[in-house]
Amino acid sequence: MPRQPGPDTGIQAWMQQQGWQPAPFQREVWQALAEGRSGLLHANTGAGKTLAVWGGVLDLPWATLSGQAGQAGKAGLKALWITPMRALAADTLKALMPPLQALQPSWRAGLRTGDTPSSERARQDKAWPQVLVTTPESLSLMLSRADAREVLGGLGAVVVDEWHELLGNKRGVQVQLALARLRQWQPALRVWGLSATLGNPQQALQALLPASPPEGIDAAPAPCLVRGRLDKTLVVDTLLPDARTRLSWAGHLGTPMVAALAEALDGAGTALVFTNTRAQAELWYQMLLQARPDWAGLVALHHGSLDADVRSWVEEGLKTGALKAVVATSSLDLGVDFLPVERVVQIGSAKGVARLLQRAGRSGHAPGRPSRITLVPTHTLELVEAAAARRAALAGRVEARCAPEQPLDVLVQHLVTVALGGGFEPDALFEEVRRSHSYRALGREAFDWALDFAARGGDSLQAYPEHHRIAPDAQGLWRVPQDTPTGRLAARRHRMQVGTIVSDAAMQVRFLNGPRLGTVEEGFIARLRKGDCFVFAGRTLEFVRVQDMTAYVRRAEGRKPTVPRWQGGRMPLSSEMADAVLALLDEAAADAAWHEPEMQAARPMLAAQARLSRLPGSDRLLVEQHPSREGHHLWLYPFAGRLAHLGLAAVLAWRLARLQPRTFSLAVNDHGLELLCAEPWALTEHELRAALSPEQLMPDLMASLNAGELAQRRFREIARVAGLVFTGFPGAGKSARQVQASSSLYFEVFQKHDPANRLLLQAREEVLAHELDLARLQACLQRLQSLPMDWVQLPQPSPFSLPLMVERLRERLSTEKLSDRVARALKAMGVQEA
Incomplete structure (x- = not known):
């Protein structure tokens, strides 16, 4: 019979000593762990998830586990804690230590990430700690050790922290494969995931813990989903413009709100000010200091491109409460408690309910403390999005996240990892891989293709020895041959770039004869000339020269700078958020939405839209047309998000151009799309409906876009993960141009x-799924088929069309110079913002 937790058990006694009362969900997790069950704990941010799972792990009867779980009772690794960010590892370890020292005082704990010094890794190799905090990439590296089974086969428990951050990407697939390997070695292994802000926790559990056990093993206890929602007050409010402040309809940075935000922060404790992009964080940090120069040293900047020492200094300032505010990106979305943080601010739209809740949870990050997030609109439409976000968040309409299906680049990498880690027998590994959720439907033909690709590069690369990475030995086990120079080189290269995180090559930014500031993408630095200025790390810098993949700079005050644009900065509005916005617009059209303060503030703009045109709604499609000096404009408002609108605009232009040869300029945002044609053209509702048909979507989509270029760009990432492209050894890294040339050659x-190469097919599939949001595009077209159309010939551009016009004026980055261009364009058209 399993031990029944009582008030005298270790973790409960320890909590009582701290003056804490266990929550019911914590007791439920402890009971499940005692019964040998694995599971997923889904709970609010700050509810006590870490203590629930970690306390239960420490409270297990470790002295008796050796009989039921192989080597778990012996010295060496007993528990593994997987964190999604190596920057969080040290703080995570600190959070685990107090109960560890109280309940298992003889255990040692350590870190093993990409930041762990080689001397520390060498010490661990000689005598492993009982507890190890690591990342998906470092776990895969451990699986590539020749003694991987000896080191990891005795694990009794694995905890996957922040599973919602890993679930929807290839890093999550990497974790799935690693767990399948560990459970093959240790069928009684207890695996627990920690998660918050998920709309599909049951599916997340299935992705973490597929039900089928290893062949020949008695069925393990079924995984369980524990829901740990506490009664925690969530406050979502909006910083509204006052009577003296007029927000633009679109296209601006939000400068008019800076003074109001500074005033709001003045009387508050420590605050986190979140932005959606690193460029936006740099600019808002500058603007806050310009508004309040006396806050110098009290306001800090934090994003992933800053040097690790700078980030550590900022994080320590948050923990101690020494900082007034920190302007940050998602680099501070996750992590351990920052108890001094009283409130969170979101600049612009959060774009998703899950992101809003995750960030709100950074304030009041403890049971019983309220969480507050204040939304700061940067233009008028974001007032509507703010009200929609509050409604959706309070109603619990959180986005679902789904695991990728059968990414073969990750599988190829895993085959080489396992071949290094003791070797494998193909039939057994095929069954093991299929026990991971993402490969549950993997066919043997696809597995054999991946095996052949790892062995000889497939049919097209078999003549090149560097692609011969694995081969069967005399016993039939597939390994990386260590007795040949080619095999040793393959092993070294593989271990150098294990993982699925792929980004553009980054260059160090360093002062002349001074410290490092962080990293900027090589493509941005390549566009600079000596003497050009840019904003980075909260400073205005003058570019001096590039040497050895380092950009040397000096301070440059009082000069007009630009801002680096990092990849991946623009995220689409989620379906849940879009539905909430449309519901508000439906109420506004019925004159029933004005009790919301944000809607009151947006009312003049919405009234202007209704006067000039119609308000978009959930039960109709608004179509607007207008002739101007630029040409003939067509605007549609499907509210399907930026990515789906990109594909829709391209398909629509392609189909309409087949009716009569025309050239279109396209613009999209989260709400709608614009087609601009220089020549006059007549369009009937019948023609538009036919062009919006979901029939023949795939061929028209591939024909309308530069699909080859999109696929080639995606292939670069796939080639890197699959090991086709090597980014270089330390001190001899390849430039982005070299990596791009190598991947382009393979692509050609x-x-x-x-x-028919499966990696090529995967690249095309990922373009459709991730670059164009094909599933949402298909659903959008199906929905539009049944909607009536509100067709309006505009006397001048409407408030909803203006943001789409701005998209065409926008440079690659958004700076305040954009406002001048917008003003000139509006003046030329005779448009007055209401």
Whole structure:
């Protein structure tokens, strides 16, 4: 019979000593762990998830586990804690230590991430700690050790922290494969995930813990989902413009709100000010200091491109309460408690309910403390999005996250990892891989293709020895041959770039004869000339020169700078948020939405839209047309998000151009799309409906876009994960141009000589799924088929069309110079913002 937790058990006694009362969900997790069950704990941020799972792990009867779980009772690794960010590892370890020292005082704990010094890794190799905090990439590296089974086969428990952050990407697939390997070695292994802000926790549990046990193993206890929602007050409010402040309809940075935000922060304790992009964080940090120069040293900047020492200094300032405010990106979305943080601010739209809740939870990050997030609109439409976000958040309409399906680049990498880690027998590994959720439907033909690709590069690369990475030995086990120079080089290269995080090559930014500031993408630095200025790390810098992949700079005050644009900065509005916005617009059209303060503030703009045109709604499609000096404009408002609108605009332009040869300029945002044609053209509702048909979507989509270029760009990432492209050894890294040339060469070879190559097919599928949001685009077209159309010939551009016009004026980055261009364009058209 399993031990029944009581008030005298270790973790409960320890909590009582701290003056804490266990929550019911914590007791439920402790009971499940005592019964040998694995599971997923889904609970609010700050509810006590860490203590629930970690306390239960420490309270297990470890002295008796050796009989039921192989080596778990012996010295060495007993518990593994996987964190999604290596920057969080040290703080995570600190949070685990107090109960560890109280309940298992003989255990040692350590870190093993990409930041762990080689001397510390060498010490661990000689005598492993009982507890190890690591990342998905470092766990895969451990699986590539020749003694991987000896080191990891005795684990009794694995905890995957922040599972919602890993679930929807290839890093999550990497974790799935690693867990399948560990459970093969240790069928009684207890695996627990920690998660918050998920709309589909049951599916998240299935992705973490597929039900099927290893062959020949008695069925393990079924995984359980524990829901740990506490009665925690959530406050979502909006910083509204006052009577003296007029927000633009679109296209601006939000400068008019800076003074109001500074005033709001003045009387508060420590605050986190979140932005959606690193460029936006840099600019808002500058603007806050310009508004309040006396806050110098009290306001800090935090994002992933800053040097680790700078980030650590900021994080320590948050923990101690020494900082007034920190302007940050998602780099501070996750992590351990920052108890001094009283409130969170979101600049602009959060774009998703899950992101809003995750960030709100950074304030009041403890049971019983309220969480507050204040939304700061940067233009008028974001007032509507703010009200929609509050409604959706309080109603619990959180986005679902789904795991990728069968990414073969990750599988190829895993095959080489396992071949290094003791070798494998193909039939057994095929069954093991299929026990991970993402590969549950993997066919043997696809597995054998991946095996052949790892062994000889497939049909098109078999003549090149560097692609011969694995081979069967005399016993039939597939390994990386260590007795050949080619095999040793393959092993070294593989271990150098294990993982699925792929980004553009980054260059160090350093002062002349001074410290490092962080990293900027190489493509941005390549566009600079000596003497050009840019904003980075909260400073205005003058570019001096590039040497050894380092950009040397000096201070440059009082000069007009630009801002680096990092990849991945623009995220689409989620379906849940879009539905909430449309519901508010439906109420506004019925004159029933004005009790919301944000809607009151947006009322003049919405009234202007209704006067000039119609308000978009959930039960109709608004179509607007207008002739101007630029040409003939067509605007549609499907509210399907930026990515789906990109594909929709391209398909629509392609189909309409087949009716009569025309050239279109396209613009999209989260709410709608614009087609601009220089020549006059007549369009009937019948023609538009036909162009919006979901029939023949795939071929028209591939024909309308530069799908080859999109696929080639996606292939670069796939080639890097699959090990085709090597980014270089330390001190001899390849430039982004070199990596791009290498991947482009492979792409062209496969296109010409191996068009059925599965990595090529994967690249095309990922373009459709991730670059164009194909599923949402298909659903959008299906919905539009049944909607009536409100067709309006505009006397001048409407408030909703203006943001789309701004998208065409926008440079690659948004700076305040954009406002001048917008003003000139409006003046030329005779448009007055209401």
